[in-house]
Amino acid sequence: MADKIIELKNVTYTYPLASRPALKDISLSLEEGKLYGIIGGNGSGKTTLCITICGFATKFEKGSLDGSVLIKGKDVEDYEEGEVSRMMGYVLQNPFSQISGVRETVLEEIAYGLENLGVAPEKMEERVINIAKKTDIEELLLKNPYELSGGQQQRVALASVLVLEPEILIIDEPTSQLDPEGTESIFKIIRTLKEEGKTVLLVEHKIDLLAEYADEIIVLENGCHIKSGPTHEVLIQRELEEHGIQLPQISVIFDELKKRGKDYGAIPVTCEEALKLLKNA
């Protein structure tokens, strides 16, 4: 069995001044090298789960946390200052907030994390350009980060974290402002991250893409962890629709067909799988 890289044990988290917890008794254990998709309606606690795993929920938001969050077997709170951010990259939901506010060009903005890690200045440029090519923002490098469109800022935000090459990536809705083409390209980047052996936690609403790319799905509702498991098993459960979760169209169609007596032996979650099933039938 693969190593448990992140473990949550009975985590309940309440924001300061809030009357009820934003996360309720969540236990999860995440394996190294997998891509986890986190889904749930607005306000279900996805962002809160992300910042809790990073240790920001107690460090910056100063809420109260019960239970424990273990990163590589060690409690996040026991790590020394800065150690966690070396291991984990966090892309914020609002890309505007990800701008450091102290650099005048996108180039330097992306390099800012490298400066903080003490990378030699001569080596920075190459790393930044590589990431910029990957995220398709090369022509923006000399622009002011504040003068970008929402989608461009979103790519810059992702690039500025990817350039640090963290082992674990926590990415909160990286494609909310991107066009379909841009979204697809971000998912391709995320796939290469997985191929490099990184662990990725991805909050995303675009269920068809998650069906294609994610290894496992974690479903949240009202701060509770209501379901999780391999993508194939989770995204065919019709009862999730009652919790406001949209399932991939294709799995809904095959499920309806099955109910009407046309069983293809399995319920697919992506078009490709569906095509295969149809061919074999």
Next chain:
Amino acid sequence: MYREQLMKKKKNKIAGLYPMCKLKMLGMYVILIILANIVQIKELPLLLIPLSLCIPLIFVLSGQPKDYLSFIKMVSYFVCFVFIVQALLIKGNDPVLIWQWKFLHIYRGGLDKGLTLAFNILNFAGIFYWLFKTSGYQEISAAMEQSGLNHKAAYIFLSTFKMIDVMRMNVYTIMDAQRARGVETEGNVFVRAKAFIPIMIPLVVNAMLEVGERALTLESKAFSVKCEKTIMIPATHNGYEKIALTISALIVLCAIGGYVLWLTR
């Protein structure tokens, strides 16, 4: 290649000086301002007036005369206002009338206060404006960090100045939003004053929320990792620093010499 482009030095030899060198020159200029305040001609700090004319000269020598014009545009109203109010309202202990027209009187005490305030503002603000216009916040903060300023302090210095720029941009966004809700932002002074609160509150609240999220941002950019920090685009010397400092020091020495002569006259 981008880095080379961004590190390219300014053509003008004064504008391209190392920021710390400019900071030292600024310090010497402050000595001149202090001297001009002490030396009184006809019991007035008249030397402040020719000194304030050195500011445009410095801007021209730095090859950025346009920036001086924008500076004057910014401060002239304020400076005139301060001067007129002080000159007309203050009498001083033993009033010596200098000028009179109908009910307007100017006494020496008032003229003294008015001149002192107005021209000190022009001189001090002018020289600082010159520093920030020829070097830019980021270059100055890089130079300070290179001279051993703590990384966090450099961030605070820089983000404070940058925040002003960002807030200025936000004002326009908020103004648009509030206009759409029916808040009048154009018109006479009173209409504008009434729009002040619906613009300031979201501005300040936004800024405060942003400070909160900024902590997460910095953490995600490895800000608190304990190691030797580097700077991608460091501040650089252009080789004329020694000459510039020598010339500035000579000017200050001459001024001090002149002051001593004036004392012993």
